């Protein structure tokens with residue numbers, strides 16, 4: 001099974017190496033190159049409305065899954081305990097539903113924040 005290494009960094013480096021998940025706690029963001037090898041950089045903001053990172057001292061997990069719908073490769077995978085598990089591609093309507101849900105979650109989150 002494919003694995004990904006992780007690197008805790010203060011700043012996101014200019015050159016992103018393949019197979020490494022760079023995590024900046026300071027900027028609440030993580031970045032890695034799409035694991036399919038297409039070379040696209042995937043930015044995953046870390047927040048209650050975006051991605052959640054789990055570090056168990058050895059391996060990292062990102063939740064939810066990563067769906068690169070805006071890339072040509074359309075790859076979809078999970079990073080669980082530094083292992084990459086490919087998921088099936090979503091159908092068009094699922095992507096739309098997923099996006100809708102995502103923006104609804106965001107709305108709730110930001111509303112909560114303002115109260």
Ligand SMILES: [Zn+2]
Pocket residue numbers: 034035036037038039040068071073074075
């Ligand atoms: Zn890709």
